[in-house]
Amino acid sequence: MRVIARIATHGGPRSVPPMRLVIARCQVDYLGRLTAHLPMALRLLLVKADGSVSVHADGGAYKPLNWMSPPCTLAEQPGRWTVTNRAGEQLIIEIAEVVHDWRHELGADPGLVKDGVEAHLQALLAEHTAKLGPGFTLIRREYPTAIGPVDLLCRDADSVTVAVEIKRRATIDAVEQLTRYLELLNRDCLLAPVGGILAAQSIAPQARTLAEDRGIRCVVVDYDELRGMPSNDLRLF
Amino acid sequence: MRVIARIATHGGPRSVPPMRLVIARCQVDYLGRLTAHLPMALRLLLVKADGSVSVHADGGAYKPLNWMSPPCTLAEQPGRWTVTNRAGEQLIIEIAEVVHDWRHELGADPGLVKDGVEAHLQALLAEHTAKLGPGFTLIRREYPTAIGPVDLLCRDADSVTVAVEIKRRATIDAVEQLTRYLELLNRDCLLAPVGGILAAQSIAPQARTLAEDRGIRCVVVDYDELRGMPSNDLRLF
DNA sequence: ATCTATATTTCGAGG
């Protein structure tokens, strides 16, 4: 299985304070891109080795109520934490009562390995252009244009150029994106006429309607099936 | 100051397990919209009262390495947690060693009060339409159309109707959004011709290019300046 | 339930 992304949170030796978990009664104010206020209540304060501070309630899934992302500095006074970043944004935590305060050294994390993101879908489709239509061949991946790269540029059985936009889930935005590419590519006399294909694991109904209205063909791709196919890259000799 | 949003994480009496914090050596696999794998390492496992489970390293800001959002169920076996949601996605946590395992009752959170989000910018611009151009007057906010509400509908000095799309930061998507509105509004013989303005605290270069190419005027708005101006709504008597 | 639009989006890659 192909490794698409590896996220190393940090590596190598370091000498920063380890993860800190505080249960405290606190009120919090964020003064930055917006202002946000949290009335006094019991919450979890999570200070990570990267310097980030997050304020969690016992709900709201993984998202904290309030936070400051690194790089930032934590100034700790009695009853008051002030977290500041380079942009001058502040997270001010007034602490009325500390119930617990632990620190734990976790060490560097080996990182996350993902499989099945859009880039992987693109790689697989580039190897199996026949899934887009019989006789399709690849001109190139990430075909550069003035307004950004086209995911795949292909040639169909009649040697007509076809731009392919790939999404895991296609919405109306993907149709607009492909439309912009097509408009630009069709101004190029050496390429025009250029057809369009929207290829995705799932396509929103309204996206399909808009696409077909604009003469863009929609192709639903089965990721697991693609992954199971032998690669064109295999050299037999 | 206007209260724009209040987020209550949960309220009223409840009888669910309280927040649980586990420091453990674990490996994690997510099998869902994609697959993701975390090799064995020491991490923080956070189980909230809402049922969510998140796996944190000592970095990566507030985002967990892996997680499952509620609603989901946690099946706990010796050395193995299996978290499953309704869609059948799974988060499988193999636990080699538990360093700590605490539970803490936090109680309901009074919730977050925000000020300064896009809705506030819209309210301020509605009160100060002159910032969009001399002689501009407001027809209405959230002008309804078949494909959604237009942020502001105005009349310029020449009594021409102008649709205004407001963003904190405008990208190409905002231009497309406004373009769809304009296309629709210009089919209405009672309104046409309708002009367009993209108003934002910042405008991405490509968004500006595309907007101006389509005859949409771009206006950069200073939120703090607007906030400091006296309101038209003030009644003096 | 589906779709639209917002978000302190966050995050990573590329120029």
Add this chain to the structure above:
DNA sequence: CCTCGAAGTATAGAT
């Protein structure tokens, strides 16, 4: 550093 596009985006509101 900015710019841009993807994300298990998540989340709330409207239809």
